[in-house]
Amino acid sequence: MIGQGKRFMEETKYRCLEESDQNKGLPQPPLVLPMDDDKHPVVDLPAPQELKMPKLDLTEAINNRVSVRKYADKPLSQSELSYLLWTTQGIKQVTTRPATLRTVPSAGSRHPFETYLLINRVQGIEAGLYRYLPLEHALEQISLEEGLADRITAACMRQAMVRNSGVTFIWTAVRYRTYWRYGERGYRYFHLDAGHVCQNLYLASAVVDSGCCGIAAFFDDDINGILGLDGEEQFTVYIATVGKKP
Numbered sequence: 001m002i003g004q005g006k007r008f009m010e011e012t013k014y015r016c017l018e019e020s021d022q023n024k025g026l027p028q029p030p031l032v033l034p035m036d037d038d039k040h041p042v043v044d045l046p047a048p049q050e051l052k053m054p055k056l057d058l059t060e061a062i063n064n065r066v067s068v069r070k071y072a073d074k075p076l077s078q079s080e081l082s083y084l085l086w087t088t089q090g091i092k093q094v095t096t097r098p099a100t101l102r103t104v105p106s107a108g109s110r111h112p113f114e115t116y117l118l119i120n121r122v123q124g125i126e127a128g129l130y131r132y133l134p135l136e137h138a139l140e141q142i143s144l145e146e147g148l149a150d151r152i153t154a155a156c157m158r159q160a161m162v163r164n165s166g167v168t169f170i171w172t173a174v175r176y177r178t179y180w181r182y183g184e185r186g187y188r189y190f191h192l193d194a195g196h197v198c199q200n201l202y203l204a205s206a207v208v209d210s211g212c213c214g215i216a217a218f219f220d221d222d223i224n225g226i227l228g229l230d231g232e233e234q235f236t237v238y239i240a241t242v243g244k245k246p
């Protein structure tokens, strides 16, 4: 019997693919999602080019990288959060194609992710659920509902580091952004792209004296439901917690 994983690899080989929508001449989808609701407050973040972060030797950072699951109560600063967002999804340029060029690579520069944040402890930002607006380098406040952290922790199979993190990153893929170009093979690329993003978060966390831990153990339908995603056109691919080192 061929299991689902094997079938996925088999059926996303080039010889199984149909012509992509891009090749058929269909228009490409927007580079980023618009604000969910115009009434949502927007939280501005310190501009990336003005951040003064401590210098850290790259080889040392790679050598010392570990997953950190226990955090101090100390909050992250807004500059630190700004830096983490910049290093994981920051837009450096919008090309004439148009496409975004970011601090991380992405297959075909399709950059399918929308980053949601569970903010528990960041100085001057109310605890709640936010979405990163990469073109504005700002946050859209989505919900300040009580109990969000507990619900997201439960969706992550009760991994306490989510509740205890300063901030938890939730990377969701907008299916058609990548699918438009790559069709079914694009599903492979969501997961590959996400690895690059989270690796930057691991390394950037070290710069802001924090630890990070990637999370793939989550209940898809639960986390997508909390974020208000349908799970097909947009769905969670990867999650990571960050918090100050104890």
Ligand SMILES: Cc1cc2nc3c(=O)[nH]c(=O)nc-3n(C[C@H](O)[C@H](O)[C@H](O)COP(=O)(O)O)c2cc1C
Residues within 6 Å of the ligand: 065, 066, 067, 068, 069, 159, 213, 214, 215, 216, 217, 218
């Ligand atoms: C794709 C992926 C998913 C992971 N999911 C979890 C997780 O759900 N919970 C967790 O505690 N650690 C998770 N981790 C962290 C790994 O357990 C960790 O990287 C591994 O044990 C090696 O330890 P190190 O990162 O300290 O080198 C994940 C790591 C990766 C790359």
